[in-house]
Amino acid sequence: MAKRNGSSTLSENVTKKLRSDILAGQYEPGSPLTVSELAKGFDVSVAVVREALTRLATQGLVLQNPNYGFSVKTASEEELNNIIQARSLNESEALRLSIAHGDLTWESNVIALHHKLSQTPEFKESNQKLAVREEWSCIHRQFHYELIAACPNPVLLDICRRLWDLSEFYRHYSPPQQQVRDGRAEHKALTDAVLGRDSDRAVEIFKAHIRLTADILFDNR
Amino acid sequence: MAKRNGSSTLSENVTKKLRSDILAGQYEPGSPLTVSELAKGFDVSVAVVREALTRLATQGLVLQNPNYGFSVKTASEEELNNIIQARSLNESEALRLSIAHGDLTWESNVIALHHKLSQTPEFKESNQKLAVREEWSCIHRQFHYELIAACPNPVLLDICRRLWDLSEFYRHYSPPQQQVRDGRAEHKALTDAVLGRDSDRAVEIFKAHIRLTADILFDNR
DNA sequence: TATATTTACAAAATCGATTCTTATATATAT
DNA sequence: ATATATATAAGAATCGATTTTGTAAATATA
Structure with a gap:
């Protein structure tokens, strides 16, 4: 510095x-x-x-x-649920708008980032425990952001960006994940729905996706 | 200071x-x-x-x-529309949750603030032109905030508060209103729907309410 | 004349020192 | 033993001065 x-x-x-x-x-x-x-x-x-x-x-x-x-900032399960609820609301709407407005370049970027994400390992073995790789974290973020990037409302996008940061906070601080789910299949299905311009299905998958993320973090069953 | x-x-x-x-x-x-x-x-x-x-x-x-x-901050019609869209999304959801969770004290506060608002003049004559009274502005804000106050999600409420500030900005800076509509009837109908726990109707009125606000500010027909 | 370089200046950004607050420890009084 | 008052130290908040940056005017160069 x-x-x-x-x-x-x-x-x-x-x-x-x-x-x-x-x-x-x-x-x-x-x-x-x-x-x-x-x-x-x-x-x-x-x-x-x-x-x-x-x-x-x-x-x-x-x-x-x-x-x-x-x-x-402190962390609580209750707050994570509140963040997820707000994210669900705003990012779903942004996703709908993005699907409605996205052009060919956007489609291509979505495909490119999905490919990149699918080829990047999520965890690394360090000291006996699984740790999220920073590189994956970064690409994961870019992927989700690209999905909504064609949304023409910057105010909504700004809200989404901030809420993403807040959930990202929990990804690193929460008790270690018990189960390792296969996020790949979810990302694939989400990408397919988005490219097929099927808003309802894309939103459905997306909501389940982030809901599950929260559940795993605090080990809800 | x-x-x-x-x-x-x-x-x-x-x-x-x-x-x-x-x-x-x-x-x-x-x-x-x-x-x-x-x-x-x-x-x-x-x-x-x-x-x-x-x-x-x-x-x-x-x-x-x-x-x-x-x-x-600068002002543009496009941005106001984006703010209204985001507000519509978030405040509607907060309103639903508030109606679902509000208790008797909340009901009473809503009634109290609606009464206060209805008895406060909105404009004052100053130098030939209509100016919004600061006192009305403040009570108006409190009224709208009380409607969603029972929403149990602070993250959502915080988003609503910030978006309110952004729309408030436009209330003072935009070209002078051509028409003076009767907001009183709208506030009354909104209050009735809220107290009747009719979420759908309340949200419908609310969305029309803020949409109209934006339209008047930039004189859209 | 048009373009490039220098200079001067206002305002932003940054710094290190000073002043206030709060919490903790110690002393005194009830 | 408990409560109240006082002293102290760590760190926050604030200050005024210094350094850096961007703009525009002035000068030089082609």
Whole structure:
């Protein structure tokens, strides 16, 4: 850090790094984020870190208690359900609109990303336990985002993006998955429905897909 | 400003003031928000204003161009339509959930706020033109928020709150209304449907209500 | 004249230091 | 023993100054 490259700002860079660190599970949920410590770690001033934390707090990934400082967002099954419900609502609608408006280029991108996703391993063996690979995580996100990318409503897309971040948070922090389901089949079916312009079916599959994700995370049966 | 009261922070206060100023139409859409000027105006340091602007930028009321500064959000008919679409989706769902979960206290609050709203004049004559009264604006907001207050999903409610701010922005900045419709009848019908626990009807009225609001603002026929 | 380079300036971004808050520990009083 | 008051230290919030960036005017170059 400490040096600016091109036209970006330190605040922007620190915000991105901090966000991806939090989403990648670098910090425990609820653990304090001390401004001065982070500033030392990133080798920037407190103002920069403060601005980054303020951004993340407004987005809900970080909590802010006035005069008490910042902490990583906490996790609860109840909140995950609420996030899934909101995502289900907004991403389904975005998906419908995307299917209705997508052109050939969009179709091609969906196919390309589905292929990429299907060829990328989801887990890695590290220290006896399964860990989600960051690369897969990234492609998975791109795939889901591409599905709704043709939605012509940026306001809706922005909501979807933020809700995605919130669910992504849970993917890394929750108790380790008991079962490993085959997401590949679901992604394939979803892609087929989308390319076949079958909105109802695509939405149906999508809703089941994210519902199941939540269930597995907290091991509901 | 310059002095802190109780447990709140300067940043919080400035954020609130700035937000309500923007929503009340104090600044032109797209006009620059110079940090140092605002700091002088509020009698605080630049850091405080910067933090406030960062928050508002993350919420979409302010635009931020890296190394170029902040400006008030711009307004377009297209964006208003997108906001209305997102609001329609989220607030309708929140309304359904609220109607399904609301208890007696909630019912009473809805009745109380509807009464208050119905007894408050919407416009005031100032310099030949109609201006929205801030007091009405505030009660109107409270009324709509109370309708969905019993929704048990805070994530959804937060989305609704933000989208409300974005539409509120348009209420003050758009070209002056040609026609003055009677919102009272609509609010009455909406309240009746809600208290009668008729979700479908309530949502139907609500959607028409906000659709009409957008149409009038940009004078669509 | 048109284009490129330099300079000057205003405002943004960043910094390091100072002032406030809160929580904890210690002391004093009931 | 419990409650209240005081001291202290860690960290948040704020400040004013410094550095960097982008814009526009001025100058130089083709």
